[in-house]
Ligand SMILES: Nc1ncnc2c1ncn2[C@@H]1O[C@H](COP(=O)(O)OP(=O)(O)O)[C@@H](O)[C@H]1O
Ligand SMILES: Nc1ncnc2c1ncn2[C@@H]1O[C@H](COP(=O)(O)OP(=O)(O)O)[C@@H](O)[C@H]1O
Ligand code: SF4
């Protein structure tokens with residue numbers, strides 16, 4: 001399906017949701033220099049002892065109709081990024097622009113939440129155990145004052161593969177994990193969102209069920225002209241579903257670009273390690289040496305300069321002193337990386353060399 | 358051939374309670390000395406219960422066990438008291454997804470490992486402590502002397518996993534049972550632990566049963582794979598036989614769902630439905646309701662194993678037909 005079809009659908013399907021304001025060229029979401037530090041309290045007075053730099057200067061864009069995958073190890077700030085986007089966590093600083101409108105000035109939080117929905121990993125925790133499935137799905141639509149909430153709930157249940165006559169009156173604990181995740185997806189869609197943020201939404205599912213839910217997500221994206229931010233630690237899943245991938249390390253974006261370009265040639269040494277750490281699927285060619293040693297460092301006191309320098313095999317003096325900026329790689333379709341190796345003027349002794357990889 | 362290290366014959370495990378769960382339904386398994394086998398299956402397929410049965414860890418009041426379980430010639434179901442204690446942690450030990458299950462938060466790492474060594478090997482405290490130090494070195498913990506004095510909570514996730522492995526191997530068991538020990542770890546740490554286990558297995562020559570739901574993990578650690586579904590093994594073979602030439606429709610579905618070489622955006626060949634609830638003992642192929650090639654015989658009776666080659670078996674009525682049609 002082409003981008004234009006998607007956009008056409010968007011216009012039709014969002015009749016009751018937020019209207020398309022900015023037109024096709026306007027990115028649906030622009031995030032600029034977003035920051036969130038969490039205080040770490042301790043001692044007998046519970047005073048702030050340090051700050052967790054959970055998200056530190058994160059910027060990216062999501063185009064209309066595309067799927068942006070976010071990857072990185074646990075604690076790198078993926079969930080915090082997601083929560084900041086929908087205002088579940090308050091940002092320290094930075095700008096969020098949804099379809100051309102600044103969140104906080106021309107767009108208030110209530111309207112933003114109509115446009116952006118989230119699906120979490122824990123399918124159980126995000127459902128009210130005392131509501132029937134039908135009520136759970138209808139709830140948001142009711143709150144938003146949308147027409148015919150129960151009718152909407154039933155047609156969405158149908159759409160996510162849960163027959164209303166069998167499931168409408170059941171409770172969350174009476175269905176399987178895969179079915180609960182379908183309920184969560186239906187519940188999110190009941191709000192007619194334009195952007196759906198899926199935070200490890202398939203990670204707790206068994207592989208065979210995961211495949212069913214991925215098929216469903218692909219169908220819904222097409223049918224409702226949705227835009228996704230898909231967060232996962234599973235690179236295979238992210239590759240399958242995403243158009244572009246964003247890689248985070250200790251609260252920062254280290255690489256972002258079209259999935260094909262990143263798959264063919266990872267530009268950042270961390271991304272490369274992450275890819276080499278994927279288990280081999282070839283018994284004749286098993287992994288011989290782990291790409292990295294040790295655990296990721298603590299985001300409380302992240303390393304100076306490039307935060308990856310303590311684990312990087314290309315580390316040079318400049319890496320310890322100066323944080324590399326995210327730079328576009330020439331001729332790679334918008335593929336960017338934050339590494340001194342890709343900046344010819346950085347002073348890194350191997351900068352610009354192709355033969356070191 | 359030498360006597361196998363593990364021999365499980367027609368194992369049946371049922372849990373009693375508000376409702377009965379038929380967790381294991383006629384499982385046969387043989388592991389030779391020094392072999393590494395992955396038990397691969399989705400959640401609820403009976404992987405953990407199989408390992409617990411091998412360690413005699415099931416709750417006696419709530420579970421019913423039938424069948425034969427021998428480890429190194431010992432009938433595990435007859436072990437009691439001292440003999441059982443000696444067996445657990447001496448002959449056989451286990452590592453878990455959550456190191457909290459194996460490590461005691463109130464003792465230092467050194468105290469825990471040396472205590473286990475003293476108990477099983479009857480050596481002095483000093484000797485046991487030097488074994489502990491040696492084990493921390495072998496699992497590649499930096500500054501091992503200092504780490505001996507650490508409490509488990511003072512270590513990072515990957516480090517705790519290494520300590521648990523050191524504890525499990527300190528008494529040189531012949532059999533290591535690993536229950537998804539890397540599932541909660543990050544990718545870059547997981548691969549370190551997998552390669553470490555592979556190396557230690559070779560060094561110590563022990564047999565390993567490694568439980569996982571992740572095919573990639575199974576490929577990295579094991580030479581053989583047994584695929585589990587609804588409390589039974591449905592297919593077994595060498596890792597390369599299972600990966601390159603899966604015969605059971607369930608194994609084929611799992612491999613397709615792994616997304617490893619699926620083109621982007623292509624529709625996934627997902628196995629429909631979900632595993633059966635296990636409320637009754639299966640009387641037909643448990644996979645039949647989800648199987649794309651199921652016929653009437655699959656819904657009428659239990660498939661026997663078809664032996665395709667020595668130690669290569671598939672429990673499917675249509676495995677031979679499907680193979681012939683190719
Ligand atoms: N509410 C909070 N209070 C304190 N620290 C937090 C909070 N939420 C997240 N963090 C910390 O922020 C960092 C990033 O967390 P998170 O965004 O959840 O990472 P990810 O989703 O990538 O695993 C972690 O170190 C985490 O412990
Ligand atoms: N102590 C128990 N009491 C009742 N049911 C149990 C118990 N332990 C496991 N089961 C059930 O046995 C089946 C197999 O469980 P398990 O071996 O843990 O699966 P897995 O393959 O995910 O490790 C599941 O249906 C589980 O709910
Ligand atoms: S900037 Fe330096 S330390 Fe950071 S990834 Fe690049 S080479 Fe490695």
Ligand SMILES: [Mg+2]
Nearest residue numbers: 078079080200
């Ligand atoms: Mg998270």
Ligand SMILES: [Mg+2]
Nearest residue numbers: 404405406536
């Ligand atoms: Mg288990």
